[in-house]
Amino acid sequence: MQKNKDKHNSGGYAPFGLDMGGMPTIEMLGNRRITLEGSTGILLYESNNIKINTNKMVVSFCGRGLCVRCISCSCVEIDGFVTQIEFLT
Amino acid sequence: MLVQFIRFFRGYVDFTASGKFPERFLNITSRYGINLWNAKPSKKSINASMYISDYRKIRLAAKKSGVKTKMSSKHGLPFVVNKYKSRIGIPIGTVAGIILIAVLSNFIWSVSIIGAQTVSETKIKQVLSKNGVETGCYKNNLDVQKIERDTMLEIDEIGWMSVNITGSIASIEIKEKAKKPKIDSNTAPCNVKAKCDGVITNIKAKKGEVQVKKGSGVAKGDLLVSGIIETKMNTIQYVRANAEMFADVIYKKESSIKSDYEYTFPNGEKTYRDRAFLMWFEFPCSMSFSSYENSVYSENSQNVICNDVVLPIGIKTKMQLNLKSVEKKLTKTDAEKIFMNDLLLFETFEKPKSKVVSRKVNVSKTGDEYCCKTDYVFNENIAYSEEFSVTD
Numbered sequence: 409m410q411k412n413k414d415k416h417n418s419g420g421y422a423p424f425g426l427d428m429g430g431m432p433t434i435e436m437l438g439n440r441r442i443t444l445e446g447s448t449g450i451l452l453y454e455s456n457n458i459k460i461n462t463n464k465m466v467v468s469f470c471g472r473g474l475c476v477r478c479i480s481c482s483c484v485e486i487d488g489f490v491t492q493i494e495f496l497t
Numbered sequence: 498m499l500v501q502f503i504r505f506f507r508g509y510v511d512f513t514a515s516g517k518f519p520e521r522f523l524n525i526t527s528r529y530g531i532n533l534w535n536a537k538p539s540k541k542s543i544n545a546s547m548y549i550s551d552y553r554k555i556r557l558a559a560k561k562s563g564v565k566t567k568m569s570s571k572h573g574l575p576f577v578v579n580k581y582k583s584r585i586g587i588p589i590g591t592v593a594g595i596i597l598i599a600v601l602s603n604f605i606w607s608v609s610i611i612g613a614q615t616v617s618e619t620k621i622k623q624v625l626s627k628n629g630v631e632t633g634c635y636k637n638n639l640d641v642q643k644i645e646r647d648t649m650l651e652i653d654e655i656g657w658m659s660v661n662i663t664g665s666i667a668s669i670e671i672k673e674k675a676k677k678p679k680i681d682s683n684t685a686p687c688n689v690k691a692k693c694d695g696v697i698t699n700i701k702a703k704k705g706e707v708q709v710k711k712g713s714g715v716a717k718g719d720l721l722v723s724g725i726i727e728t729k730m731n732t733i734q735y736v737r738a739n740a741e742m743f744a745d746v747i748y749k750k751e752s753s754i755k756s757d758y759e760y761t762f763p764n765g766e767k768t769y770r771d772r773a774f775l776m777w778f779e780f781p782c783s784m785s786f787s788s789y790e791n792s793v794y795s796e797n798s799q800n801v802i803c804n805d806v807v808l809p810i811g812i813k814t815k816m817q818l819n820l821k822s823v824e825k826k827l828t829k830t831d832a833e834k835i836f837m838n839d840l841l842l843f844e845t846f847e848k849p850k851s852k853v854v855s856r857k858v859n860v861s862k863t864g865d866e867y868c869c870k871t872d873y874v875f876n877e878n879i880a881y882s883e884e885f886s887v888t889d
Contacts, residue, residue, distance in 0.1 A: 449520075
Protein backbone atom coordinates (compact mmCIF):
# COMPACT_ATOMS: atom_id res chain seq x y z
CA MET A 409 0.00 0.00 0.00
CA GLN A 410 2.79 2.32 0.97
CA LYS A 411 4.64 1.30 -2.13
CA ASN A 412 1.62 2.15 -4.31
CA LYS A 413 1.25 5.56 -2.67
CA ASP A 414 4.91 6.36 -3.33
CA LYS A 415 4.45 5.26 -6.93
CA HIS A 416 1.47 7.59 -7.39
CA ASN A 417 3.31 10.59 -5.93
CA SER A 418 6.58 10.17 -7.80
CA GLY A 419 7.53 12.35 -10.75
CA GLY A 420 4.28 14.28 -11.22
CA TYR A 421 3.15 17.83 -10.43
CA ALA A 422 -0.54 16.92 -10.32
CA PRO A 423 -2.43 17.42 -7.08
CA PHE A 424 -4.47 14.88 -5.12
CA GLY A 425 -1.74 12.24 -5.52
CA LEU A 426 -2.85 11.30 -9.06
CA ASP A 427 -0.15 10.04 -11.40
CA MET A 428 -0.39 12.38 -14.38
CA GLY A 429 3.01 11.39 -15.77
CA GLY A 430 4.80 14.72 -15.18
CA MET A 431 2.01 16.89 -16.54
CA PRO A 432 2.36 20.64 -15.89
CA THR A 433 0.15 22.37 -13.29
CA ILE A 434 -1.47 25.54 -14.52
CA GLU A 435 -3.04 27.96 -12.08
CA MET A 436 -5.02 30.86 -13.52
CA LEU A 437 -6.23 34.06 -11.91
CA GLY A 438 -8.97 34.93 -14.37
CA ASN A 439 -7.24 35.53 -17.66
CA ARG A 440 -4.77 38.02 -16.20
CA ARG A 441 -2.23 35.93 -14.39
CA ILE A 442 -1.03 32.36 -14.99
CA THR A 443 1.35 30.30 -12.90
CA LEU A 444 2.78 27.26 -14.62
CA GLU A 445 4.63 24.61 -12.63
CA GLY A 446 6.67 21.97 -14.39
CA SER A 447 8.31 24.18 -16.98
CA THR A 448 11.53 22.99 -18.60
CA GLY A 449 12.16 26.19 -20.54
CA ILE A 450 10.73 29.06 -22.52
CA LEU A 451 10.63 28.42 -26.23
CA LEU A 452 9.14 31.68 -27.47
CA TYR A 453 8.85 34.95 -25.67
CA GLU A 454 6.86 37.69 -27.38
CA SER A 455 4.37 40.20 -26.07
CA ASN A 456 1.46 38.39 -27.77
CA ASN A 457 2.63 34.79 -27.55
CA ILE A 458 4.60 32.81 -24.98
CA LYS A 459 5.42 29.17 -25.52
CA ILE A 460 6.62 27.13 -22.56
CA ASN A 461 8.08 23.68 -22.83
CA THR A 462 7.10 21.05 -20.25
CA ASN A 463 7.87 17.33 -19.95
CA LYS A 464 5.05 16.10 -22.16
CA MET A 465 3.85 19.06 -24.22
CA VAL A 466 4.37 22.66 -25.17
CA VAL A 467 1.89 25.13 -23.68
CA SER A 468 1.24 28.22 -25.79
CA PHE A 469 -0.37 31.33 -24.32
CA CYS A 470 -1.71 33.92 -26.75
CA GLY A 471 -2.93 37.36 -25.76
CA ARG A 472 -1.93 40.97 -25.38
CA GLY A 473 0.86 42.52 -23.30
CA LEU A 474 2.14 39.20 -22.04
CA CYS A 475 5.25 39.22 -19.91
CA VAL A 476 7.09 36.86 -17.59
CA ARG A 477 6.65 38.26 -14.12
CA CYS A 478 8.90 35.81 -12.40
CA ILE A 479 10.89 32.77 -13.51
CA SER A 480 12.61 29.94 -11.65
CA CYS A 481 13.95 26.55 -12.80
CA SER A 482 10.51 24.86 -12.81
CA CYS A 483 7.98 27.64 -12.43
CA VAL A 484 6.94 30.53 -14.66
CA GLU A 485 4.48 33.29 -13.78
CA ILE A 486 2.91 35.15 -16.70
CA ASP A 487 1.08 38.47 -16.54
CA GLY A 488 -1.06 39.97 -19.26
CA PHE A 489 -4.38 39.60 -21.05
CA VAL A 490 -4.63 35.93 -22.09
CA THR A 491 -7.03 35.18 -24.90
CA GLN A 492 -6.04 31.63 -25.89
CA ILE A 493 -4.20 28.64 -24.44
CA GLU A 494 -2.97 25.86 -26.71
CA PHE A 495 -1.46 22.51 -25.80
CA LEU A 496 0.92 21.30 -28.50
CA THR A 497 2.00 17.69 -28.24
CA MET B 498 6.45 46.69 -0.38
CA LEU B 499 8.86 44.46 1.57
CA VAL B 500 10.21 43.01 -1.68
CA GLN B 501 10.80 46.52 -3.04
CA PHE B 502 12.56 47.45 0.22
CA ILE B 503 14.86 44.42 -0.03
CA ARG B 504 15.55 45.18 -3.70
CA PHE B 505 16.46 48.77 -2.82
CA PHE B 506 18.87 47.64 -0.08
CA ARG B 507 20.53 44.97 -2.21
CA GLY B 508 20.62 47.17 -5.34
CA TYR B 509 19.36 46.14 -8.75
CA VAL B 510 19.88 46.98 -12.42
CA ASP B 511 17.59 47.23 -15.45
CA PHE B 512 19.22 45.66 -18.49
CA THR B 513 18.53 44.68 -22.07
CA ALA B 514 19.53 41.24 -23.33
CA SER B 515 19.58 41.34 -27.14
CA GLY B 516 20.50 38.53 -29.49
CA LYS B 517 19.09 35.69 -31.53
CA PHE B 518 17.64 33.67 -28.65
CA PRO B 519 16.74 35.80 -25.68
CA GLU B 520 14.36 33.04 -24.46
CA ARG B 521 17.37 30.78 -24.06
CA PHE B 522 18.97 33.43 -21.88
CA LEU B 523 15.90 33.34 -19.63
CA ASN B 524 16.06 29.54 -19.37
CA ILE B 525 19.76 29.48 -18.51
CA THR B 526 19.50 32.20 -15.89
CA SER B 527 16.57 30.38 -14.27
CA ARG B 528 18.55 27.17 -14.26
CA TYR B 529 21.46 28.96 -12.54
CA GLY B 530 19.02 30.12 -9.86
CA ILE B 531 19.32 33.78 -10.79
CA ASN B 532 16.29 35.79 -9.80
CA LEU B 533 14.92 37.91 -12.63
CA TRP B 534 11.83 40.09 -12.76
CA ASN B 535 9.91 42.53 -14.97
CA ALA B 536 11.05 40.66 -18.09
CA LYS B 537 9.41 42.49 -21.00
CA PRO B 538 9.88 41.21 -24.52
CA SER B 539 10.69 43.46 -27.46
CA LYS B 540 12.03 42.72 -30.93
CA LYS B 541 14.82 40.13 -30.47
CA SER B 542 15.56 41.42 -27.02
CA ILE B 543 14.32 41.31 -23.44
CA ASN B 544 14.25 44.14 -20.91
CA ALA B 545 14.47 42.82 -17.36
CA SER B 546 15.76 43.61 -13.89
CA MET B 547 18.01 41.65 -11.52
CA TYR B 548 20.10 42.13 -8.39
CA ILE B 549 23.49 43.72 -8.92
CA SER B 550 25.14 40.69 -7.31
CA ASP B 551 23.44 38.40 -9.89
CA TYR B 552 24.29 40.67 -12.81
CA ARG B 553 27.99 39.92 -12.28
CA LYS B 554 27.30 36.17 -12.68
CA ILE B 555 25.36 36.23 -15.97
CA ARG B 556 28.36 36.58 -18.28
CA LEU B 557 28.47 32.81 -18.88
CA ALA B 558 24.70 32.60 -19.41
CA ALA B 559 24.89 35.43 -21.96
CA LYS B 560 27.76 33.72 -23.76
CA LYS B 561 25.94 30.39 -23.89
CA SER B 562 22.69 31.93 -25.18
CA GLY B 563 24.42 34.24 -27.63
CA VAL B 564 22.99 37.48 -26.31
CA LYS B 565 24.62 40.73 -25.38
CA THR B 566 23.59 42.38 -22.17
CA LYS B 567 23.53 46.11 -21.66
CA MET B 568 22.75 47.85 -18.42
CA SER B 569 20.16 50.61 -18.85
CA SER B 570 19.76 51.93 -15.32
CA LYS B 571 20.95 51.31 -11.76
CA HIS B 572 18.83 51.50 -8.61
CA GLY B 573 19.31 50.98 -4.87
CA LEU B 574 21.44 51.80 -1.86
CA PRO B 575 24.80 50.35 -3.04
CA PHE B 576 24.79 52.82 -5.95
CA VAL B 577 23.88 55.75 -3.69
CA VAL B 578 26.68 54.80 -1.28
CA ASN B 579 29.10 54.40 -4.18
CA LYS B 580 28.11 57.82 -5.55
CA TYR B 581 29.03 59.50 -2.26
CA LYS B 582 32.08 57.34 -1.56
CA SER B 583 34.46 60.23 -2.12
CA ARG B 584 32.39 62.49 0.18
CA ILE B 585 32.81 60.42 3.31
CA GLY B 586 31.45 63.20 5.52
CA ILE B 587 27.90 62.81 4.16
CA PRO B 588 27.36 59.16 5.15
CA ILE B 589 29.20 59.72 8.45
CA GLY B 590 27.00 62.75 9.16
CA THR B 591 23.87 60.82 8.26
CA VAL B 592 24.79 57.92 10.54
CA ALA B 593 25.82 60.30 13.33
CA GLY B 594 22.53 62.17 12.95
CA ILE B 595 20.50 58.97 13.15
CA ILE B 596 22.44 57.82 16.23
CA LEU B 597 22.00 61.26 17.84
CA ILE B 598 18.25 61.21 17.25
CA ALA B 599 18.01 57.64 18.55
CA VAL B 600 19.95 58.51 21.72
CA LEU B 601 18.30 61.86 22.44
CA SER B 602 14.80 60.47 21.94
CA ASN B 603 15.38 58.41 25.11
CA PHE B 604 15.40 61.55 27.25
CA ILE B 605 12.68 63.93 28.44
CA TRP B 606 13.06 67.26 26.67
CA SER B 607 10.08 69.15 28.00
CA VAL B 608 7.85 68.95 31.08
CA SER B 609 4.47 70.68 30.83
CA ILE B 610 1.87 70.95 33.59
CA ILE B 611 -1.82 71.16 32.75
CA GLY B 612 -4.60 72.01 35.18
CA ALA B 613 -2.69 73.68 38.04
CA GLN B 614 -4.82 76.56 39.34
CA THR B 615 -3.89 77.30 42.94
CA VAL B 616 -0.87 75.03 43.32
CA SER B 617 2.35 76.61 42.09
CA GLU B 618 3.78 75.03 38.91
CA THR B 619 7.28 75.60 40.28
CA LYS B 620 6.42 73.60 43.39
CA ILE B 621 5.00 70.75 41.28
CA LYS B 622 8.08 70.79 39.06
CA GLN B 623 10.36 70.69 42.13
CA VAL B 624 8.53 67.67 43.56
CA LEU B 625 8.49 65.95 40.15
CA SER B 626 12.20 66.62 39.81
CA LYS B 627 12.75 65.03 43.23
CA ASN B 628 10.76 62.00 42.07
CA GLY B 629 12.72 61.70 38.83
CA VAL B 630 10.75 63.63 36.18
CA GLU B 631 12.75 66.60 34.94
CA THR B 632 14.19 67.93 31.71
CA GLY B 633 17.02 65.69 30.63
CA CYS B 634 16.09 62.57 32.60
CA TYR B 635 16.24 59.09 31.01
CA LYS B 636 12.62 58.25 30.22
CA ASN B 637 12.89 54.46 30.02
CA ASN B 638 13.59 54.11 33.75
CA LEU B 639 10.56 56.12 34.87
CA ASP B 640 7.98 54.31 36.99
CA VAL B 641 5.00 56.52 36.16
CA GLN B 642 2.63 55.05 38.75
CA LYS B 643 5.15 55.45 41.57
CA ILE B 644 5.87 59.05 40.53
CA GLU B 645 2.14 59.85 40.54
CA ARG B 646 1.68 58.26 43.96
CA ASP B 647 4.70 59.98 45.56
CA THR B 648 3.83 63.39 44.10
CA MET B 649 0.22 63.18 45.32
CA LEU B 650 1.42 62.21 48.80
CA GLU B 651 3.83 65.13 48.87
CA ILE B 652 1.47 67.80 47.52
CA ASP B 653 -1.72 67.51 49.49
CA GLU B 654 -3.73 69.89 47.26
CA ILE B 655 -3.62 67.49 44.29
CA GLY B 656 -6.68 65.23 44.08
CA TRP B 657 -5.74 63.36 40.88
CA MET B 658 -2.78 63.40 38.56
CA SER B 659 -1.54 61.61 35.48
CA VAL B 660 1.97 61.55 34.04
CA ASN B 661 1.81 61.06 30.27
CA ILE B 662 5.06 60.52 28.41
CA THR B 663 4.60 61.06 24.68
CA GLY B 664 7.85 60.82 22.78
CA SER B 665 10.20 63.15 24.62
CA ILE B 666 7.48 65.28 26.20
CA ALA B 667 6.17 64.63 29.70
CA SER B 668 2.76 66.25 30.15
CA ILE B 669 1.46 66.24 33.70
CA GLU B 670 -2.30 66.51 34.08
CA ILE B 671 -3.57 67.65 37.45
CA LYS B 672 -6.94 68.01 39.13
CA GLU B 673 -6.90 69.90 42.40
CA LYS B 674 -8.91 68.94 45.49
CA ALA B 675 -11.95 71.02 46.44
CA LYS B 676 -11.08 72.83 49.68
CA LYS B 677 -13.05 71.87 52.78
CA PRO B 678 -14.79 74.77 54.52
CA LYS B 679 -13.46 75.58 58.00
CA ILE B 680 -15.83 74.27 60.62
CA ASP B 681 -15.49 75.45 64.19
CA SER B 682 -15.93 72.21 66.08
CA ASN B 683 -15.22 73.83 69.44
CA THR B 684 -18.42 73.94 71.52
CA ALA B 685 -17.02 75.33 74.78
CA PRO B 686 -18.92 78.51 75.89
CA CYS B 687 -17.15 81.81 75.37
CA ASN B 688 -17.59 85.58 75.59
CA VAL B 689 -16.64 88.18 73.01
CA LYS B 690 -14.39 90.91 74.34
CA ALA B 691 -12.71 94.04 72.99
CA LYS B 692 -9.07 93.70 71.96
CA CYS B 693 -8.47 97.49 72.10
CA ASP B 694 -10.09 100.78 73.12
CA GLY B 695 -12.61 102.29 70.72
CA VAL B 696 -16.08 103.60 69.94
CA ILE B 697 -18.55 101.00 68.65
CA THR B 698 -19.92 101.85 65.19
CA ASN B 699 -21.47 98.60 64.00
CA ILE B 700 -22.62 95.39 65.71
CA LYS B 701 -23.03 92.08 63.93
CA ALA B 702 -23.87 89.57 66.65
CA LYS B 703 -24.62 86.01 65.55
CA LYS B 704 -24.90 84.33 68.95
CA GLY B 705 -24.90 85.54 72.57
CA GLU B 706 -26.26 88.54 74.41
CA VAL B 707 -24.93 91.95 73.27
CA GLN B 708 -23.71 94.05 76.21
CA VAL B 709 -22.89 97.31 74.40
CA LYS B 710 -24.71 99.69 72.07
CA LYS B 711 -23.76 101.52 68.93
CA GLY B 712 -21.84 104.66 69.94
CA SER B 713 -20.69 103.37 73.30
CA GLY B 714 -17.03 103.58 74.14
CA VAL B 715 -15.24 100.42 75.17
CA ALA B 716 -11.87 99.77 76.79
CA LYS B 717 -9.50 96.91 76.07
CA GLY B 718 -10.85 93.65 77.62
CA ASP B 719 -14.43 94.91 78.07
CA LEU B 720 -17.20 92.38 77.58
CA LEU B 721 -19.00 93.01 74.30
CA VAL B 722 -21.17 89.91 73.84
CA SER B 723 -21.89 87.57 76.71
CA GLY B 724 -22.01 83.81 76.36
CA ILE B 725 -24.43 83.50 79.27
CA ILE B 726 -28.06 83.80 78.17
CA GLU B 727 -31.13 83.86 80.32
CA THR B 728 -33.91 81.72 78.81
CA LYS B 729 -37.70 82.33 79.00
CA MET B 730 -37.87 79.68 81.69
CA ASN B 731 -35.56 81.88 83.87
CA THR B 732 -32.72 79.40 83.58
CA ILE B 733 -29.19 80.11 82.40
CA GLN B 734 -27.84 78.79 79.14
CA TYR B 735 -24.16 78.85 78.22
CA VAL B 736 -23.46 79.49 74.55
CA ARG B 737 -20.48 80.13 72.36
CA ALA B 738 -20.87 83.85 71.60
CA ASN B 739 -19.99 84.91 68.09
CA ALA B 740 -19.99 88.49 66.84
CA GLU B 741 -18.20 91.11 64.77
CA MET B 742 -17.86 94.45 66.53
CA PHE B 743 -16.66 97.33 64.42
CA ALA B 744 -15.27 100.30 66.29
CA ASP B 745 -13.31 103.49 65.58
CA VAL B 746 -9.89 102.91 67.05
CA ILE B 747 -7.17 105.50 67.56
CA TYR B 748 -3.72 104.41 66.42
CA LYS B 749 -0.46 106.35 66.59
CA LYS B 750 2.54 105.70 64.38
CA GLU B 751 5.97 107.28 64.54
CA SER B 752 8.85 106.93 62.13
CA SER B 753 12.02 108.82 61.26
CA ILE B 754 14.60 109.10 58.48
CA LYS B 755 17.97 110.79 58.37
CA SER B 756 18.20 114.04 56.41
CA ASP B 757 21.69 113.20 55.03
CA TYR B 758 22.00 109.77 53.43
CA GLU B 759 23.86 107.84 50.77
CA TYR B 760 21.79 107.32 47.64
CA THR B 761 22.76 104.39 45.40
CA PHE B 762 21.37 104.22 41.88
CA PRO B 763 22.23 102.64 38.49
CA ASN B 764 24.09 105.24 36.44
CA GLY B 765 23.16 103.75 33.04
CA GLU B 766 26.34 101.78 32.39
CA LYS B 767 25.45 98.18 31.62
CA THR B 768 27.08 95.06 30.28
CA TYR B 769 25.33 92.17 28.55
CA ARG B 770 26.69 88.64 28.70
CA ASP B 771 25.05 85.98 26.51
CA ARG B 772 25.37 82.26 27.11
CA ALA B 773 23.86 79.56 24.94
CA PHE B 774 22.58 76.58 26.87
CA LEU B 775 21.59 73.03 26.05
CA MET B 776 20.04 71.27 29.02
CA TRP B 777 22.65 71.76 31.78
CA PHE B 778 25.53 72.75 29.51
CA GLU B 779 26.29 76.42 29.00
CA PHE B 780 28.65 78.04 26.51
CA PRO B 781 29.63 81.73 26.69
CA CYS B 782 28.70 83.63 23.51
CA SER B 783 29.96 87.15 24.24
CA MET B 784 33.39 88.49 25.07
CA SER B 785 32.45 91.22 27.57
CA PHE B 786 34.34 90.62 30.80
CA SER B 787 34.24 94.06 32.44
CA SER B 788 32.93 93.87 35.97
CA TYR B 789 31.93 96.81 38.11
CA GLU B 790 32.95 97.46 41.69
CA ASN B 791 29.38 97.86 42.83
CA SER B 792 26.69 96.35 40.65
CA VAL B 793 23.41 94.49 40.40
CA TYR B 794 22.41 92.04 37.69
CA SER B 795 19.30 90.52 36.18
CA GLU B 796 19.16 87.32 34.15
CA ASN B 797 16.78 86.64 31.28
CA SER B 798 16.38 83.23 29.68
CA GLN B 799 14.88 82.71 26.22
CA ASN B 800 14.08 79.13 25.28
CA VAL B 801 13.41 77.79 21.81
CA ILE B 802 9.71 76.99 21.36
CA CYS B 803 8.85 74.43 18.73
CA ASN B 804 5.22 73.56 18.09
CA ASP B 805 4.14 74.96 21.51
CA VAL B 806 6.79 72.87 23.28
CA VAL B 807 9.43 74.68 25.30
CA LEU B 808 12.77 73.05 24.51
CA PRO B 809 15.76 73.08 26.89
CA ILE B 810 17.79 75.02 24.32
CA GLY B 811 18.17 78.78 24.25
CA ILE B 812 20.11 81.84 25.27
CA LYS B 813 20.58 83.28 28.76
CA THR B 814 21.32 86.99 28.90
CA LYS B 815 22.85 88.45 32.04
CA MET B 816 22.56 92.24 32.33
CA GLN B 817 24.92 93.83 34.83
CA LEU B 818 24.18 97.40 35.93
CA ASN B 819 26.83 99.67 37.44
CA LEU B 820 25.73 101.29 40.70
CA LYS B 821 26.79 104.78 41.75
CA SER B 822 26.52 106.19 45.27
CA VAL B 823 26.07 109.88 46.05
CA GLU B 824 25.60 111.80 49.28
CA LYS B 825 22.17 113.39 49.26
CA LYS B 826 20.41 115.89 51.50
CA LEU B 827 16.70 115.41 52.00
CA THR B 828 14.28 118.35 51.78
CA LYS B 829 11.08 118.47 53.80
CA THR B 830 8.92 117.89 50.70
CA ASP B 831 10.95 114.79 49.78
CA ALA B 832 10.69 113.53 53.37
CA GLU B 833 6.92 114.01 53.30
CA LYS B 834 6.69 112.01 50.09
CA ILE B 835 8.76 109.19 51.57
CA PHE B 836 6.68 109.13 54.76
CA MET B 837 3.45 109.15 52.74
CA ASN B 838 4.63 106.14 50.74
CA ASP B 839 5.54 104.35 53.97
CA LEU B 840 2.10 105.09 55.44
CA LEU B 841 0.31 103.79 52.36
CA LEU B 842 2.37 100.58 52.52
CA PHE B 843 1.56 100.28 56.22
CA GLU B 844 -2.19 100.68 55.57
CA THR B 845 -2.16 98.18 52.71
CA PHE B 846 -0.06 95.43 54.23
CA GLU B 847 -0.33 95.79 58.02
CA LYS B 848 -3.97 96.87 58.28
CA PRO B 849 -5.57 95.20 55.26
CA LYS B 850 -8.96 94.62 56.94
CA SER B 851 -9.21 98.08 58.51
CA LYS B 852 -10.80 101.16 56.99
CA VAL B 853 -9.03 104.48 57.41
CA VAL B 854 -11.46 106.99 58.94
CA SER B 855 -8.93 109.80 59.36
CA ARG B 856 -5.19 110.36 59.09
CA LYS B 857 -3.23 113.33 60.50
CA VAL B 858 0.41 113.50 59.44
CA ASN B 859 2.92 115.81 61.15
CA VAL B 860 6.47 115.95 59.76
CA SER B 861 9.12 117.83 61.74
CA LYS B 862 12.89 118.10 61.72
CA THR B 863 14.77 117.28 64.88
CA GLY B 864 18.56 117.45 64.61
CA ASP B 865 19.79 115.53 61.58
CA GLU B 866 16.61 113.56 61.02
CA TYR B 867 13.01 114.02 59.98
CA CYS B 868 10.31 112.66 62.30
CA CYS B 869 6.80 111.74 61.24
CA LYS B 870 3.99 111.42 63.76
CA THR B 871 0.73 110.10 62.40
CA ASP B 872 -2.60 109.93 64.22
CA TYR B 873 -4.90 107.40 62.65
CA VAL B 874 -8.51 106.54 63.26
CA PHE B 875 -9.21 103.07 61.90
CA ASN B 876 -12.59 101.39 61.70
CA GLU B 877 -11.97 97.72 62.41
CA ASN B 878 -13.31 94.60 64.05
CA ILE B 879 -12.19 94.64 67.68
CA ALA B 880 -13.94 91.44 68.82
CA TYR B 881 -12.09 88.40 70.08
CA SER B 882 -13.43 85.25 71.74
CA GLU B 883 -12.45 84.26 75.26
CA GLU B 884 -13.60 80.94 76.62
CA PHE B 885 -14.80 80.63 80.22
CA SER B 886 -15.31 77.71 82.52
CA VAL B 887 -18.89 76.96 83.55
CA THR B 888 -17.77 75.99 87.04
CA ASP B 889 -16.41 79.51 87.62
